[in-house]
Amino acid sequence: MNDSARWVGGNRIELLENGEEFFPRVFDAIRQAKREVIIETFILFEDKVGLQLHAAMRAAAQRGVKVDLMVDGFGSPDLSREFIEGLSAVGVKVRVFDPGSRVLGQRLNVFRRMHRKIVVIDGEVAFVGGINYSADHLLDFGPKAKQDYAVALAGPIVAQIHQFVLRAIALGDKGPRWFRRRLQQAPPVTRAAVGEVEAMFVTRDNRRHTNDIERHYLAAIRAARTRIVIANAYFFPGYRIIKELRRAARRGVDVRLILQGEPDMPIVKTAASMLYHHLLHAGVRIYEYCDRPLHAKIALMDDRWTTVGSSNLDPLSLSLNLEANVIARDRAFNQLLWERMDTLMRESCKRIHEADLETGWSGWRLVRSFFIFHFLRWYPSWLGWLPRQVPRLTLAEATDLAEKQRGKTGDNGATQTTEAA
Template sequence: MNNNHWIGGNRIELLENGEQFFPRVFEAIRQARREAIVETFILFEDKVGLQLHAAMREAAQRGVKVDLMIDGFGSPDLSREFIEGLTSVGVKVRVFDPGARFMGQRLNVFRRMHRKIVVIDGERAFVGGINYSADHLMDFGPKAKQDYAVELTGPIVGEIHQFVLRAIALGGKGAGWFRRRLKLAPPVKQSHEGDAELMFVTRDNRRHTNDIERHYRAAIRSAKERIVIANAYFFPGYRLIKELRRAARRGVDVRLILQGEPDMPIVKTAASMLYHHLLHAGVRIYEYCERPLHGKVALMDDKWSTVGSSNLDPLSLSLNLESNVVVRDAAFNSVLWERMDHLMQHSCKQVQAADLASEWSGWRLVRSFFVFHAMRWYPALLGRLPRHVPRLTPAEATDLATRRDTGLSNPTGGATQTEAA
């Protein structure tokens, strides 16, 4: 259960892009003594996926209990050899809602398992937005993603560990069984590793449908000096936009870092529809122009910050399964501010009202009317979509491993296609 409470005594370190994240995760798996649990939306069979594959195999062969959970929509094209290379040495590979294809197309678009979590021995955890694919490395080229994660030690890891164990049990048995039978061993008591107060916040389609958005709004309401939000897919609900406008009007320095070179053009189009509304209230908007921005981070004033998997768009806020770490720590806030400030100064273009003046004012009014009402009502409308509880299916029981043989895979286009979810 996600209790949304502050836990002190933790150490937290910001990891930027795959260059910092992947070596740390792979080494942690190789050093695991008892258990390694990995949840991810995207796992591709490229050089990064093969390194993860090798680390998990090595750990399993040493007797470590290794669990891998992937999403059926985000990771659809793994070969039979890739999966059997894991299961043959004892790795438990589970697929969240594998779904079926119709004429080669994936139909299981909504309510995805979008979390990115790693827990090692119940003592070390990683949470963030980075998937296991080569497009999170700089040598991928102009489409390499800019992204963030955190490494955690301390008492918060016990809560994250319990959460992923429940996710495995619930996914395999169903909600009724979970309520009646699930009993987990108490979390391993962790010594204090640092001074950071942390909260592990998740979003699901049952009891925690708006927890992440609620924490964002509360922090925005409390902000007195500055708000910086860097988010890849930005089209939040009306209430969050209203809080940002109110903060700017009361004198808070509100800055948004959004995609200027998006992986999908519709992302920039959707966000830009809000620009007039935000700029008019005094919000400053920066477009990150070096390559696609994939981060989901924010900071408020000099202590509060968050890093995780949740975008600020309809899919993340109203449909997907997400996880964020919320932080109260001045030192971490300062590090994150330095990284964001560097982006704004060296890699972003600030959007000015004059840049938008060429648009016909009548069209702008019409568009603003429809955007306003879309933001106001989409959470309720999306919430009416079926709330089935997708099961975790052993990989060998799905058709993931046969799709390359049937010509239904799309390994080259998958990264751009799937991460929109």
């Protein structure tokens, strides 16, 4: 779906940190939309953030703007009938990626999720990152508020993102005639240069682009000569990334990882910490972010390369989920991201040293290391054996979607759970 992924110059990119910077920009862009709004998100909750998005989409649709919203059936399971009806009544198209009924109150559609977070306005402005539409991305949520990032984009790269989201809708609806008609009706996007940033839009899916994001990470790590900084919420990458990070550190690159110290799910820290000995021994610096849960999916290499997106470096993102990242080559943006990460490491992180870890090569550590090594080496192949889910979108009808997703649990639509997102 992203055969056109390539470096394109002439763009403008802006870093948006946390919901305080992200939500106002997105909602304002929707309010200013003249023709079209397309939104993809993993999580949409009916809290104060979700209700603001709801109001912005309704207002846009009421003034004649085409509005398409795609949510994931696992990440957004509790949208009420009233919420959906309020959108569909004014013409907003609400689509659910793989909606699944609950069995004994449990959601079983866990794997191969639509994990992307993308907004495209009029084919001219785009937002890509890791921030969902939920109040836990705002600082006033409390100790569990998430630290996260997104980017606002303008310029020729938006054309690639726009075509991608149109194809995602068309392929899911399985309507080639509708697809051609929609592309013909799509307004011409702004292709004139508006800045100096080179950018690339990279996605992963379960068809032809199964490892594109991982390949770009690997290429950048191998090419790095001075600095690598990766801030990642769910860090348990494959063997190849671990190997290249160790090699980079051993050839003198300053390799730093910013990982969760106060995770939203304890297993996240447990999994990542199993790799600490292996990485620290090679000279990789590890910092645990301790203010609150870290939800970032960002990285920088040397003084130009950066990436911001939805993809974690874990088995779900690298081998199962549908993801989207923007990669940029620009010294000013790289420097800005470095300054933000440096501040995070100095003010909000605890550096982990080998002395902080369990010492001694006990029998359990030897066995555990053996299994971790082979799991990291082979899990991409193992996960590939799972059924390959094709894009399947269901147009949400207010009459039955909420009831279908809740099954017979008696859920009143107010339940909100934090997922690995």
